[in-house]
Amino acid sequence: MSSLNPRAEGPSSPPPSYTAVSGLKTPPPNGRAGLYNGGNSVSPRRVKGEAANQTQCRNIVIYGYCRYQDRGCIFNHDTSNISPSKNPVSPSQSGIGSDMSKRKLNVESASFTPGQSPSFGNAIMASPQQSKLNPKVLEAAVFTPRVNALGLSAATPPMASAPLPQGNLMDPMMQTSGYLQPEIPPFPNLSGTFEGIGMDQTGQMNPYEYNPVAAHGAQVNPYAHQSNPTEVYYGQQSFTQPLQYHLYAPMGPHKSNLLSYQRTVHDLFLKDNLREDLQKKAEATLQTLPNSTLPNVDCYHTLVPLDLHTPKPQGKAAPASPPSTFGYTSWVYKAINSKDGRPYILRRLEGFRLSNEKAIRVVEHWGRVLSASLVTVHDAFTTRAFGDNSIVFVFDYFPLSQTLQEVHFGPNSRYQTRHHGPHQSQTQHANTEHTLWSYIVQITSALKAIHAAGLAARTIQPSKILLTNKNRIRINCCSIFDVLHFESGRTVLDYQQDDYVAFGRLILSIACNNPHAINNGQKSLDFVGRTFTPELKNFLLYLFHGPGNGAVRTIDDLLSMISFQMIQSFDSSLHQNDVLESNLSRELENGRLVRLLFKFGFINERPEFAHDRTWSETGDRYLISLFRDYIFHQVDEAGNPVLDMVHVLQCLNKLDAGSDERCMLVSRDDHNSLIVTYRELKRAIESSFSELSKRG
Ligand SMILES: Nc1ncnc2c1ncn2[C@@H]1O[C@H](COP(=O)(O)OP(=O)(O)OP(=O)(O)O)[C@@H](O)[C@H]1O
Numbered sequence: 001m002s003s004l005n006p007r008a009e010g011p012s013s014p015p016p017s018y019t020a021v022s023g024l025k026t027p028p029p030n031g032r033a034g035l036y037n038g039g040n041s042v043s044p045r046r047v048k049g050e051a052a053n054q055t056q057c058r059n060i061v062i063y064g065y066c067r068y069q070d071r072g073c074i075f076n077h078d079t080s081n082i083s084p085s086k087n088p089v090s091p092s093q094s095g096i097g098s099d100m101s102k103r104k105l106n107v108e109s110a111s112f113t114p115g116q117s118p119s120f121g122n123a124i125m126a127s128p129q130q131s132k133l134n135p136k137v138l139e140a141a142v143f144t145p146r147v148n149a150l151g152l153s154a155a156t157p158p159m160a161s162a163p164l165p166q167g168n169l170m171d172p173m174m175q176t177s178g179y180l181q182p183e184i185p186p187f188p189n190l191s192g193t194f195e196g197i198g199m200d201q202t203g204q205m206n207p208y209e210y211n212p213v214a215a216h217g218a219q220v221n222p223y224a225h226q227s228n229p230t231e232v233y234y235g236q237q238s239f240t241q242p243l244q245y246h247l248y249a250p251m252g253p254h255k256s257n258l259l260s261y262q263r264t265v266h267d268l269f270l271k272d273n274l275r276e277d278l279q280k281k282a283e284a285t286l287q288t289l290p291n292s293t294l295p296n297v298d299c300y301h302t303l304v305p306l307d308l309h310t311p312k313p314q315g316k317a318a319p320a321s322p323p324s325t326f327g328y329t330s331w332v333y334k335a336i337n338s339k340d341g342r343p344y345i346l347r348r349l350e351g352f353r354l355s356n357e358k359a360i361r362v363v364e365h366w367g368r369v370l371s372a373s374l375v376t377v378h379d380a381f382t383t384r385a386f387g388d389n390s391i392v393f394v395f396d397y398f399p400l401s402q403t404l405q406e407v408h409f410g411p412n413s414r415y416q417t418r419h420h421g422p423h424q425s426q427t428q429h430a431n432t433e434h435t436l437w438s439y440i441v442q443i444t445s446a447l448k449a450i451h452a453a454g455l456a457a458r459t460i461q462p463s464k465i466l467l468t469n470k471n472r473i474r475i476n477c478c479s480i481f482d483v484l485h486f487e488s489g490r491t492v493l494d495y496q497q498d499d500y501v502a503f504g505r506l507i508l509s510i511a512c513n514n515p516h517a518i519n520n521g522q523k524s525l526d527f528v529g530r531t532f533t534p535e536l537k538n539f540l541l542y543l544f545h546g547p548g549n550g551a552v553r554t555i556d557d558l559l560s561m562i563s564f565q566m567i568q569s570f571d572s573s574l575h576q577n578d579v580l581e582s583n584l585s586r587e588l589e590n591g592r593l594v595r596l597l598f599k600f601g602f603i604n605e606r607p608e609f610a611h612d613r614t615w616s617e618t619g620d621r622y623l624i625s626l627f628r629d630y631i632f633h634q635v636d637e638a639g640n641p642v643l644d645m646v647h648v649l650q651c652l653n654k655l656d657a658g659s660d661e662r663c664m665l666v667s668r669d670d671h672n673s674l675i676v677t678y679r680e681l682k683r684a685i686e687s688s689f690s691e692l693s694k695r696g
Pocket of ligand 1: 306405463464
């Protein structure tokens with residue numbers, strides 16, 4: 001394994017204020033240079049090798065008795081063995097180097113009470129010669145007793161004592177510090193529960209009483225007296241109870257059975273196809289039209305036309321042209337609203353004169369309709385900004401969406417080459433039917449919301465249904481006909497019944513892959529009957545003919561006919577949701593790390609403070625710059641840069657979590673080494689950042 005060393009070049013180091021060992025060249029114990037992992041730990045092997053009954057029970061040491069003595073505790077309960085050297089806070093637990101463990105207690109020793117113990121969490125001494133405690137260590141804040149892994153003390157109720165993030169949570173930059181390293185329980189156990197927290201004689205939870213029987217179960221836990229939390233914390237994942245904010249937690253669903261060494265750094269980020277899709281959509285959203293002559297309309301600017309087809313002119317000018325959906329020349333623009341900065345769709349109908357003011361207010365009724373399968377309409381207004389009388393409808397914008405007309409019947413349609421018939425395989429039929437049911441479920445759900453609001457969609461046709469994602473559709477342009485034909489004299493019920501027929505036509509045309517399938521209705525229905533399941537044909541028959549005896553179609557009848565497909569569709573969307581959440585969780589970690597990198601960038605190499613003695617590269621700043629080298633500027637034996645992204649991710653995550661793990665930082669001239677915990681590094685970055693904020 002190649003050892004990684006920070007570059008041995010650059011300026012020699014100024015004297016750091018952290019505990020440093022000049023000339024320390026001790027290789028790190030785990031083979032990875034610079035990473036010193038828990039040098040104060042008691043080796044599990046040692047504990048394992050000892051006969052358990054020769055090991056002093058900790059409850060005797062701490063409390064003078066062990067309530068499990070007669071209930072299976074396998075450790076030694078002989079009190080005569082207890083000498084001052086069996087300090088309840090063992091050196092290894094307290095974070096003092098191994099040389100300190102040999103020292104006996106004396107009058108100057110910090111006194112121990114179960115509620116308090118001296119903290120030795122600061123930079124540890126790595127040099128065997130250096131036997132005095134770092135003055136910083138003695139000044140360190142008193143140790144608050146470790147409570148259980150949920151951060152609950154014995155006296156406080158669970159909700160009241162949940163660990164609170166440090167820092168100002170309202171400050172986005174400070175939010176990275178919201179991830180505290182949770183308190184680590186003193187005696188992790190195998191069961192994964194918090195059985196190490198015993199009950200005292202009053203029946204109260206006692207976080208200090210160790211229950212060896214519960215913790216060991218039938219077998220002896222070799223880590224039972226393991227007192228270095230970090231070793232258990234990182235080495236024995238299954239033993240740990242606290243949340244590990246610095247690790248990437250793989251979230252399901254997991255489809256591939258890759259082994260850990262087969263995974264790549266890509267597994268830590270969004271899936272490529274999803275990223276590409278989102279980036280293309282972002283690009284489309286931000287697209288502008290250079291040298292555009294399009295005007296600003298009301299509060300909308302930066303108009304980009306989306307309707308790539310030649311507008312279909314109406315009236316005498318072009319009598320042979322097929323009429324556009326609304327009977328007016330229509331234009332579709334993407335535009336930005338200057339009030340909220342968001343993109344919207346403006347659909348302009350050219351040459352429309354509003355004869356009744358009330359007509360345009362119909363749009364407000366559509367504000368009540370909430371459906372995920374509907375393109376929401378926000379506003380409608382008349383304008384002369386285009387040099388004519390136009391009416392403009394404002395809709396939600398869905399980047400890169402296509403109409404079902406384009407998807408199924410357009411020149412570039414992937415369905416064009418497929419001719420339904422005997423040559424199509426069973427799988428292709430099944431896929432087409434799956435798509436059809438997916439459309440049916442979504443349109444039915446939209447109709448349910450629309451009809452319940454006392455309205456009718458009136459635009460169920462291939463060119464007015466948008467495909468915004470795979471198999472994800474939305475009914476577009478609702479409300480336009482309500483305004484255009486405000487005084488038509490027909491009732492809403494009539495229009496609602498028309499919706500069902502239009503729905504049937506849409507599904508029939510897609511099933512037959514022919515936009516004109518309705519022109520030969522019976523033949524098309526026979527084809528559907530032969531090709532797809534009988535449920536689909538029955539569904540279409542209901543849409544075209546209703547329940548019979550002159551009764552009207554109702555949305556509830558429709559829903560009961562497709563209940564099975566609804567369940568299937570619901571299940572698929574739950575799966576899809578899981579996949580997206582899993583992808584989201586990957587970005588969650590990365591978002592935190594970016595904010596951490598921002599802080600690094602703000603702090604490191606500030607030229608304006610170069611001669612400022614209070615800021616210059618000593619103390620915290622020196623530590624941070626060495627840590628920056630440790631993360632990013634490692635080189636291998638041949639001096640080649642090591643570009644190990646996983647190392648960067650691990651370091652940043654541990655830093656953000658303020659882990660107790662230590663790392664060894666080496667000055668650029670190789671003359672000084674520092675051993676610090678990530679917790680200290682985190683503190684250094686936070687204090688430097690807050691100092692910067694005060695100066696700013
Ligand atoms: N809300 C929207 N979000 C994003 N794109 C949209 C939206 N509405 C329409 N579009 C896009 O604008 C283009 C034109 O849509 P339009 O509804 O005018 O289709 P059309 O076939 O031209 O219909 P018409 O015959 O009514 O003109 C389509 O490619 C469609 O994808």
